[in-house]
Amino acid sequence: MARNEIRPIVKLKSTAGTGYTYVTRKNRRNDPDRMVLRKYDPIARRHVEFKEDR
Template sequence: AGTGHFYTTTKNKRTMPGKLEIKKFDPVVRKHVMYKETKLK
């Protein structure tokens, strides 16, 4: 969402070989937005 807020979760690489996409609540904009999997900075 570009707000700098992020969630961490675990992922089974065998059942989810691609990038993870989850719709979660972003408290910065107070809306549900798509969270895409990236490297932790």
């Protein structure tokens, strides 16, 4: 099915070194590069950058 090719599931891993991850989907056509989002890390108890982990 085309759904998995266009919008794959990606893991976002915390750069704080806590090992906390978020799981999301991304549009590969609009964002071909790796995703970097600033989200909340409950283990570090602050907002940090989360980078796409393949």
